[in-house]
Amino acid sequence: MSFILLSIDETIATIVLNRPKVNAINETVVEELSECFQKLAIDPNVKAVILTGEGSFFSFGLDVPEFLSYSKDCFTRFLAKFTELLSYIFLYPKPVVAAINGHAIAGGCMLALTCDYRIMVSEKAKISLNEITFGSTVFASATSMLRFWVGGRNAELILYRGEMYLGDDAKMLGLVDEVISKENLYEAARKVAQDFANKDSNAFQSIKMLLRKPVAEEINKREINSILEFVEIWYSEGTQEILEKIKIY
């Protein structure tokens, strides 16, 4: 794996996004995450997964400069893969805890929203679905998951404004569940993961599916169209102009 560090400590697996400096998501990151999650799904020793990032970013979101070189078709295919990963983790049979170590922006925030619990560091780090600020829309998965977590009103507030939220504000909005100092983040995430791991895994999975399948079905009905619309807007003149100014290194 080039951009993913995986470690397993007793029954808890930790997946670290490690693509310096901002853990931007490209095609390889998505493939490696998918592979990694799939491997852990069938590993009987693994009872819970922690998803976190290396450095000052959880994830910046999509690697915009890299995708600007993609053709429309290739980018569409990539987005299908990315949103499949989102839905896959949203319905992941084991508990997944997001340890949001740093900024979780756009696609990075979406990744965090797939998890069962989000703990975010209290210093500096910001979380945001800021797509609208660079002229981009989002996916059906993003709006449905967001509405599931924060309700319709906060979902509109978050998506229409595209603001960057510190941990405490994000918690008030329902974007994250817990805010903690950076030095205690990993320990806190492990504690939550361990609590999950101690539960009966069949009962956990069944309850998770009961809650999330209705959301997943709504996503499924709308995701392809949302990708096609996303691509149209992404390649529009105005949006391309803004995207070309985005630097990630």
Added chain:
Amino acid sequence: MSFILLSIDETIATIVLNRPKVNAINETVVEELSECFQKLAIDPNVKAVILTGEGSFFSFGLDVPEFLSYSKDCFTRFLAKFTELLSYIFLYPKPVVAAINGHAIAGGCMLALTCDYRIMVSEKAKISLNEITFGSTVFASATSMLRFWVGGRNAELILYRGEMYLGDDAKMLGLVDEVISKENLYEAARKVAQDFANKDSNAFQSIKMLLRKPVAEEINKREINSILEFVEIWYSEGTQEILEKIKIY
């Protein structure tokens, strides 16, 4: 237009309900609102719309005394038009800000609920879905929009009690987003509208549809039946008796 004042200042259009003294909604008001919103939808200069009222009412809701002279059929046809207007504004392609200048009652509250953002004056004005207090039900659009904004629990509280809420309480319940003094209302609404107008309009519209289309589809499945039931209850003896006591001038 008899009951609607329309003005456009740079990219912001303002629609003022102006049917003294309480901006009660009759057939002409609905037709003029529809026409006005449709015209603004295709005006490329208009980037956002403010909806407000003249006087001490945003809107009293339906013009009960006038509708008491309607036949069942005519009233049913009117309600189809009114709920179509609600759904049309709920899915309006441009941002709509409700500047709730005064009381927003029943159908008047529903109008406000279609918007993207609600700012309400802090003095005296009350907002309410008080249909139950005069023996009336509501529409599928009202319950679905309300649940979208405030969740199931507050939706039941608001509809079962039919209470009149001052701005601060309405904000706590999620019925409005912001409360401000009357003298600053319009300026605040313009600021919000301007923030919306500055966003990429395709991205905005796409995000709005992703969030609201699932709600609109649920409304669509149920609206006709809800109108038929509304009419049955409206023309029941007990409800007619209460309605006949309602005065609006």
Added chain:
Amino acid sequence: MSFILLSIDETIATIVLNRPKVNAINETVVEELSECFQKLAIDPNVKAVILTGEGSFFSFGLDVPEFLSYSKDCFTRFLAKFTELLSYIFLYPKPVVAAINGHAIAGGCMLALTCDYRIMVSEKAKISLNEITFGSTVFASATSMLRFWVGGRNAELILYRGEMYLGDDAKMLGLVDEVISKENLYEAARKVAQDFANKDSNAFQSIKMLLRKPVAEEINKREINSILEFVEIWYSEGTQEILEKIKIY
């Protein structure tokens, strides 16, 4: 009736679960509750119903020791009856107020969630959907009703943790609407029931159905499968082992 006390005072009926010591739900309790609610549904004098329990429990939930002697088939049939009762009360045409006099656990909490309003005593009593703690899943009705009341985020928190909540915490989460001292519980419940009873009953019923039918349809689509899965997990070795340790007398 063996386990149900029914009294009617003017227009308010009160149903008391009375199966010492913990009001555990067995097949007879479900049958008597169904019969009782059905009888009150067609009694024109009854305008609202209060559901409460005798002793220090509202209800412990299912009578685990009794059901351990059931065959899989019989238990499946019982669960179909129990979830039908939940859906029946959730769509009950008259207002139902839960006066949560004591612990409301698992199936007991689900019963409370079907009502239109929940008042809970402030002392000692706890409310919980703690199925996961004894290796059990829940039903589609439980997840859908819970999400309706508390949103997706709190629903996951409540179900994943299986914690026991005192009244004030339950209110913060949205599990109950009001917390009151034990001595004032019944009077408060009567007041709420009376407020409901004073409303136009057709309008009330229509509004309730508009809000809840979409939830009921989602439940209906998933309930049978959720029961089958519930049974599989219930009869798994690990879960049976825990269940066998549960004592209720």
